[in-house]
Amino acid sequence: QKEVEQDPGPLSVPEGAIVSLNCTYSNSAFQYFMWYRQYSRKGPELLMYTYSSGNKEDGRFTAQVDKSSKYISLFIRDSQPSDSATYLCAMRGNRDDKIIFGKGTRLHILP
Amino acid sequence: DGGITQSPKYLFRKEGQNVTLSCEQNLNHDAMYWYRQDPGQGLRLIYYSQIVNDFQKGDIAEGYSVSREKKESFPLTVTSAQKNPTAFYLCASSRGHLNTEAFFGQGTRLTVV
Helix, strand or coil: CCCEECCCCCEEEECCCCEEEEEEECCCCCCEEEEEEECCCCCCEEEEEEECCEEEEECCEEEEEECCCCEEEEEECCCCHHHCEEEEEEEECCCCCCCEECCCEEEEEEC | CCCEEEECCEEEECCCCCEEEEEEECCCCCEEEEEEEECCCEEEEEEEEEECCEEEECCCCCCEEECCCECCECCEEECCCCCCCCEEEEEEEECCCCCCCCEECCCEEEEEC
């Protein structure tokens, strides 16, 4: 079993819809969870990060972590065509600096 | 402006040649990372460094080498031993230890011709 699993998509939704992106993981030592957005041929841009379980909201974005299920989510409200990108989840433990990434989900917001 | 600078943006290499990718950061971060990104593969860790003069192999270190002589710099050498070097290479840094966010450069696209 891979440490981090993420559906590669593509995921196509109409403009204005709520988008749900998810990752599962197997390592219970992971404590820090991150979401990155990557446009084509660019470096990933950090969107949000959370520590341990719970929710975090920033504008149209909400990150959720459920450590009991080893499941994390990113919700995008009022999706825009400019949200079309690849979204990568990432996570790490608190014993070293190694960061593990999911494969990324390609998202298309249809105008 | 603080950030991570990777150079060059595009690089072409002949088979059998070594090539070095540059990564510089002025964020005063302790930890630096090199990832390789291939279509459908996500980001795979090549090497990472938690502190100057120290680095660890990641998941796909074979055919690569790094150095960390200065806090700001973490160059990656792709050697002729790397069998399939054509890829998009990404450098990242973070404050390390308990701090978590990693920030990325804009990448170097290496093509073997």
